[in-house]
Amino acid sequence: MAPRKKTPTKKKASSRKRGKQPMTNDIDYEGIVDDARQARSGQFMTLTVGQTQVRPLLYNSVKHGRKRLFAKQSRHFGVHATLRNIPCTGSGCPICALQTQTTDDDLQKRIRAGDKFLMAVVVRGEEGSRVQILPAPYGVWRGIMEVIENTKIYPDSLSPKKGFDFLITRTGTGLQTKYSINVVPDRSSVSPVGVIPDLDLLAHPSFDRDMDEVAEEVTEFLQL
Numbered sequence: 336m337a338p339r340k341k342t343p344t345k346k347k348a349s350s351r352k353r354g355k356q357p358m359t360n361d362i363d364y365e366g367i368v369d370d371a372r373q374a375r376s377g378q379f380m381t382l383t384v385g386q387t388q389v390r391p392l393l394y395n396s397v398k399h400g401r402k403r404l405f406a407k408q409s410r411h412f413g414v415h416a417t418l419r420n421i422p423c424t425g426s427g428c429p430i431c432a433l434q435t436q437t438t439d440d441d442l443q444k445r446i447r448a449g450d451k452f453l454m455a456v457v458v459r460g461e462e463g464s465r466v467q468i469l470p471a472p473y474g475v476w477r478g479i480m481e482v483i484e485n486t487k488i489y490p491d492s493l494s495p496k497k498g499f500d501f502l503i504t505r506t507g508t509g510l511q512t513k514y515s516i517n518v519v520p521d522r523s524s525v526s527p528v529g530v531i532p533d534l535d536l537l538a539h540p541s542f543d544r545d546m547d548e549v550a551e552e553v554t555e556f557l558q559l
């Protein structure tokens with residue numbers, strides 16, 4: 336592989352100043368990102384080990400002109416020394432393209448974008464019924480969708496008056512994390528407190544860095 340041209344910039348210098356950080360496979364980068372999100376906005380929730388009962392809420396999508404349940408967010412977590420939340424731009428993404436720079440499976444997996452499905456929920460058993468944002472990993476999202484898609488057995492599942500809650504059970508931490516999803520069989524009502532944000536906007540916050548430049552920094556950080 337030909338060495339890539341380095342084009343240092345001010346931004347690059349400032350991120351390099353902090354130096355390389357030790358990399359091990361057992362650091363829960365996504366957990367760290369979630370912690371940061373939660374610290375920035377009380378709206379974001381983290382699924383802790385144990386059971387969490389949630390009621391999904393619909394949001395008004397300006398972009399799609401209708402009510403929606405979730406907004407998909409693709410990010411490159413933990414591939415950069417300081418940027419923990421690099422958006423994946425989909426086809427032509429220069430970070431995704433770095434997978435061809437290595438033959439190491441673990442490294443390729445690490446470079447690949449991770450998906451989160453943002454959903455507005457009310458968490459049962461907490462004070463009030465405030466609206467919170469659940470950044471659901473694929474398995475959680477899939478488990479909830481399987482129930483909602485099954486309109487014969489679970490008709491009107493998203494009704495605020497008589498819809499369903501979901502019980503999310505988390506076991507393990509880091510790479511050993513597993514989730515199982517159960518629908519709560521009794522229908523119930525929900526009266527959310529607070530504004531349900533447009534999740535499309537939350538899922539795609541502005542990112543003012545040049546992606547090619549970021550890709551170069553990732554190359555250096557991961558020593559590709």
Ligand SMILES: [Zn+2]
Pocket residue numbers: 411422423424425428429430431432448
């Ligand atoms: Zn990407």
